[in-house]
Amino acid sequence: MLVLTRKLNEAIQISDDIEIKVLAIEGDQIKLGIAAPKSIEIYRKEIYVDIQNQNSEAANVSADLLKLLNEKS
Amino acid sequence: MKIQTKYLGEVDIEDSTIVNFPSGIPGFVEETEFVLLDIPGNPVFQFMQSVHTSQLAFVITNPYHFYKDYQIELDDVTLELLDIKQENEVLVLTIVTLKDPFLTSTINLKAPIIINQKKMIGKQYILNSDEYPSKASIQSTAEKGV
Numbered sequence: 001m002l003v004l005t006r007k008l009n010e011a012i013q014i015s016d017d018i019e020i021k022v023l024a025i026e027g028d029q030i031k032l033g034i035a036a037p038k039s040i041e042i043y044r045k046e047i048y049v050d051i052q053n054q055n056s057e058a059a060n061v062s063a064d065l066l067k068l069l070n071e072k073s
Numbered sequence: 074m075k076i077q078t079k080y081l082g083e084v085d086i087e088d089s090t091i092v093n094f095p096s097g098i099p100g101f102v103e104e105t106e107f108v109l110l111d112i113p114g115n116p117v118f119q120f121m122q123s124v125h126t127s128q129l130a131f132v133i134t135n136p137y138h139f140y141k142d143y144q145i146e147l148d149d150v151t152l153e154l155l156d157i158k159q160e161n162e163v164l165v166l167t168i169v170t171l172k173d174p175f176l177t178s179t180i181n182l183k184a185p186i187i188i189n190q191k192k193m194i195g196k197q198y199i200l201n202s203d204e205y206p207s208k209a210s211i212q213s214t215a216e217k218g219v
Contacts, residue, residue, distance in 0.1 A: 038150045041096075043199055051184045051199055052100035054207045058131050058170040058181070059101070066080060068175040069118050069132065 077127035080120060081110060091124055092188055095154065098197040099184070104129060107195070109166075118169065121186065136167040136182060139213045143205070145185060151198055155189040164188040168197075169211070176212055183207035 004012060011021035017037050024031035034042055078084050086108050097104045106124040117138060123129035136143045145165070147157070157163055166186040172178045182205035188195040 038153070041150075047183075047199060048099060050207050051181070051197070054170060054181050054184070055098060055100040055131075055168065055197075058168045059129055061132060061171045063080065065171045065173055066132075068171060068173060068178075069112065069115055 076108070076122070076124055078110065078120070078122045079128050079130035080112075081122075084110060084122075086110075086124075089193070092193050092195045094195045094197075096196070098186075099199070101129065109133070119166075121166070121168070132169040132171055133166045133186065134169055134180065136165060136180060136185060139180060139211060140182065140209070141213075143182060145198070145200060145205075147187065147198065148201075151187065151196060155187060155194045155196060156192050157189050162189050162191045164190045170208070176210075178211040179208040180211055181207045182209040 006012065006022050008022055008025055011019050013019055018040065019033075019035040021033040021035075022030060023033045036042065074088060075083055075085050090108050092107050092109070094105050094107060096102060101123075104123050104126060107121050108124055110120040110122050112118050112120060118132050118134050121131040121133045143165075147155075147163075151157075155163075164187070166188065167180045167182060168184075168186065170179045170181070184197050184199045184207060186195060187198045
């Protein structure tokens with residue numbers, strides 16, 4: 001992982017069209033501003049990981065469990 | 074065209090029923106084509122089967138069946154990506170995580186599957202608010218009597 005040190009109001013440019021700027025530092029929280037093309041999807045990491053994990057779990061259903069569906073309908 | 078499915082064996086599908094997911098879904102970004110298959114004798118749930126990976130299928134359902142007041146707002150990027158012009162083009166589904174016993178199963182209201190059913194383009198849309206959980210009980214609050 002590339003590690004860069006930035007101060008308040010300094011930014012990082014990624015490629016031609018993505019800018020990440022440090023907007024505020026308040027205690028242990030850092031506010032970042034991200035400017036990127038609309039097609040770039042940006043998520044809080046823990047939320048994206050949660051959805052990844054949820055999808056993996058949902059995909060790993062055994063045929064046995066599937067019987068539950070039919071008992072329910 | 075005939076495809077191999079995870080739960081239903083070989084199934085003959087029409088090309089026109091294939092939903093294109095341009096960026097896959099989180100965790101499965103390579104999977105860009107799914108088809109919705111009915112579960113014999115079960116009107117509430119369906120399979121969302123990968124066209125290319127026979128062993129990849131999700132159980133999905135209509136979230137409104139369990140949460141009547143479920144409400145989401147799609148952002149402009151998604152409306153554009155899915156080429157949505159009218160509300161009646163939009164199909165909203167949710168992935169079910171089946172558990173035993175059944176009533177401990179959850180549905181993912183935080184990241185519904187949005188499909189433009191006219192254009193057959195889809196996306197798993199991650200909500201930016203914390204209003205709905207990714208593991209919502211399959212028993213809606215109304216049914217639990219809360």
